Amino acid sequence: MLEHAWNETGPRFKAWLAALLLLIGIGGFCYSIQLGTGLGVTGMSRDVSWGLYIGQFTFFVGVAASAVMVVLPYYLHDVKVFGRITVVGEFLAVTAVIMCILFILVDLGMPSRLLNIMLYPSPGSVLFWDMVVLNGYFFLNLLTGWKVLEAEYTGIKAPDWVKPLIYIAIPWAFSIHTVTAFIYSGIPGRDFWLTALTAPKFLASAFATGPALLILISLALRRFTGFDAGQEAVRRLSIIVTYAMSITVFMILAEFFTAFYSQVPSHMYALKYFFVGLYGGNSFVLISWIFATLCLLALILLLNPKTRGDETWLTVACASTFIALAIEKGISFTVGGFITNPFGRVTEYWPTAVEVGIVVGIWALGAFLLSLFYSLFVTVKRRSERGIA
Amino acid sequence: MKKPLSISRRTLLKATGAAALGIIPAGTLLVRAAGKPHPKALQAKNWAMVINAKLCPPGCRICQEACHKVHNVPNMPDPKQDVKWIWPESYNSAFPYETHPYTDQANEKRAYPVLCNHCENPSCVRVCPTKATFQRPDGVVMMDYHRCIGCRFCMAACPYGARSFNFKDPRPHIPQLNPAYPTRTPGVVEKCNFCDERLAVGQMPACMEACPAKAILFGDLNDPASPVRQALASNVTLQRKTKLGTRPKVFYIV
Amino acid sequence: MNKNRLVALGLILFVLLFTFPVVMNLGKSVAKTQPPAMLQDQKAMQELADKLGVKNIDEFRERHKQVLAEWKDIVVRDGKRVYVTKDGREIPISLQNLASQPQYCNDCHDYAGIEKPNCWTCHVEPKGGAGK
Numbered sequence A: 001m002l003e004h005a006w007n008e009t010g011p012r013f014k015a016w017l018a019a020l021l022l023l024i025g026i027g028g029f030c031y032s033i034q035l036g037t038g039l040g041v042t043g044m045s046r047d048v049s050w051g052l053y054i055g056q057f058t059f060f061v062g063v064a065a066s067a068v069m070v071v072l073p074y075y076l077h078d079v080k081v082f083g084r085i086t087v088v089g090e091f092l093a094v095t096a097v098i099m100c101i102l103f104i105l106v107d108l109g110m111p112s113r114l115l116n117i118m119l120y121p122s123p124g125s126v127l128f129w130d131m132v133v134l135n136g137y138f139f140l141n142l143l144t145g146w147k148v149l150e151a152e153y154t155g156i157k158a159p160d161w162v163k164p165l166i167y168i169a170i171p172w173a174f175s176i177h178t179v180t181a182f183i184y185s186g187i188p189g190r191d192f193w194l195t196a197l198t199a200p201k202f203l204a205s206a207f208a209t210g211p212a213l214l215i216l217i218s219l220a221l222r223r224f225t226g227f228d229a230g231q232e233a234v235r236r237l238s239i240i241v242t243y244a245m246s247i248t249v250f251m252i253l254a255e256f257f258t259a260f261y262s263q264v265p266s267h268m269y270a271l272k273y274f275f276v277g278l279y280g281g282n283s284f285v286l287i288s289w290i291f292a293t294l295c296l297l298a299l300i301l302l303l304n305p306k307t308r309g310d311e312t313w314l315t316v317a318c319a320s321t322f323i324a325l326a327i328e329k330g331i332s333f334t335v336g337g338f339i340t341n342p343f344g345r346v347t348e349y350w351p352t353a354v355e356v357g358i359v360v361g362i363w364a365l366g367a368f369l370l371s372l373f374y375s376l377f378v379t380v381k382r383r384s385e386r387g388i389a
Numbered sequence B: 001m002k003k004p005l006s007i008s009r010r011t012l013l014k015a016t017g018a019a020a021l022g023i024i025p026a027g028t029l030l031v032r033a034a035g036k037p038h039p040k041a042l043q044a045k046n047w048a049m050v051i052n053a054k055l056c057p058p059g060c061r062i063c064q065e066a067c068h069k070v071h072n073v074p075n076m077p078d079p080k081q082d083v084k085w086i087w088p089e090s091y092n093s094a095f096p097y098e099t100h101p102y103t104d105q106a107n108e109k110r111a112y113p114v115l116c117n118h119c120e121n122p123s124c125v126r127v128c129p130t131k132a133t134f135q136r137p138d139g140v141v142m143m144d145y146h147r148c149i150g151c152r153f154c155m156a157a158c159p160y161g162a163r164s165f166n167f168k169d170p171r172p173h174i175p176q177l178n179p180a181y182p183t184r185t186p187g188v189v190e191k192c193n194f195c196d197e198r199l200a201v202g203q204m205p206a207c208m209e210a211c212p213a214k215a216i217l218f219g220d221l222n223d224p225a226s227p228v229r230q231a232l233a234s235n236v237t238l239q240r241k242t243k244l245g246t247r248p249k250v251f252y253i254v
Numbered sequence C: 001m002n003k004n005r006l007v008a009l010g011l012i013l014f015v016l017l018f019t020f021p022v023v024m025n026l027g028k029s030v031a032k033t034q035p036p037a038m039l040q041d042q043k044a045m046q047e048l049a050d051k052l053g054v055k056n057i058d059e060f061r062e063r064h065k066q067v068l069a070e071w072k073d074i075v076v077r078d079g080k081r082v083y084v085t086k087d088g089r090e091i092p093i094s095l096q097n098l099a100s101q102p103q104y105c106n107d108c109h110d111y112a113g114i115e116k117p118n119c120w121t122c123h124v125e126p127k128g129g130a131g132k
């Protein structure tokens, strides 16, 4: 089915792919600089030893997990309207996992030793388990997404072993983001991370981010390819975004309460650093307020049924949700754990051009893979709907 | 006589784990060849250190200089990406939750040497995905620089800021190379090793030997007769951040 | 037909991605035809084998990488400094002592068409070394 998909793409699509390839190239070039000199070319330091890479990794684990928000209703609650987009969600998950693995790879000081994680398995390490569950999730989604799509293409029912795999993938989705949260929330002395709320908050924000992205993708697919996910599917997704976003914001506010009512200094530091600056360090103040504003905007637009039902406003709401949570989980949350350092001082972090270049390259690679997947998907859909197999 | 058994069991477990993952690298299946300690090696059940900070004058860096020299610790140009094994901090920084604005002036000015605490319950060891950092039976928390993948999970997990990452090649920034000890490759984490390489051949830690004030004591925490235990029995001592449960083994007389 | 080709391509890409550390380390130089003179020096070669605790230079060639890895584990992970060979000899573990003439390592690796050992980027090269 691949060759048909490729033949049906237009010049606009090919130009888009070429542009992405250019960005991937730039990312690759930046990575070669980093390989040559070491991670010293990044903004990371002794005190802030994880930065944008690990933040992005965390964020995209969430995106990967959120595929479950279309798969679960469709398979467990028989929500038929999601039938047209479960595969869209599964491919989004596959792409996101690939991006996650790349974010880990570029963060390693010794990437050539990556296999040591498997050669010296350490079941006591959360990172080891994260590796295991991420790989498992990748194959589960790749396999089920592919088989379901192939079944549609050939018109022959998917083999029987696909169904159980789909059911396994559902709890598995929760596991990948939980384990990722445990990387942070099981560490003594980093009081911003050390809360049982981390895992639930990660899941809630992922279930806002992913469906918001799926709505944006669905609207884009309709605009550029004519494939329509269906108004009802978008409406249902927007309700999921609304609930998940409300819960996320609630949990964030709950953290503010605990920190500032208890007045325990180490719980207030990171929050103060984000919103007003701490000990002269204020590089996160601007993006934190952007985050807060976007959260508020998204909530207002989502909670009001009129704006939520209006496609333009919904687009704004979903974009705000996505950007806000990309800021929070994609960088702030990771850096917050390092405020203050173990000696009570603030060391500032901001990504360098090389770091940003690498991250842009990985985003472009994700968009590239996703575009290919979706062009394939749309072609198959079109053909099966026209009755050509 | 117990040793060979535990080694082969460990090897067996490792082999099973690898097999379960579907990869059986030839190297991991081999039983490790036998080794023997150096005839003069110093041995203990649980190495620990007591620092009498009352004897540490303001601005003193003698222990740091001695340590960094024997271990080829570089002076990186960017202080944010510096590498440190032992260095002085103020009382307020070493004990950030035990301070108040009215502490005695003399204490505030003292240089408190801080280093890896070789915790009895080390969070850095728990999180390492390759066992590149591990706890030896004698209580020393070690780094295997040949195995470290540079994920820096241990740096996030250490609540004492004891770990440094080699952000760039350290070689050009080592003032005077000590040929008896290796340097590190860019991309790995490093920290104080309680002078494992000196204990192994019968020498006490370099910082302790260098200190003119004899402020550093080193010995076996499990031996009531050791200088460490005697100092602990007869002085008021502090450990850093005890509430975290890591059980540090560097004690401070304040 | 077409599909099979694509699947094959995908598989190759996958294998490359996951083995890239191994692939990256594959030999880069081509073997030289002329063996270095030192390989002819039987006495020096036997001395080298003795220092590693192996029978002869053939076993040295076969196993030196593995023995060096064992040395690392014995020193770093067990805190011991003496290597006990299979036939009960005790060898002090010392890279400096073993490679007192590091150009042997480089010459031989060169001859075999393998990358030069990277020991000396961290371990300080003994005096009289041939450099990197």
Ligand code: SF4
Pocket (backbone or CB within 6 Å): B115, B116, B117, B118, B119, B122, B123, B124, B125, B141, B157, B158, B159, B160, B161, B162, B163, B191, B246
């Ligand atoms: S002080 Fe830090 S690096 Fe040292 S053992 Fe404790 S947790 Fe690990």
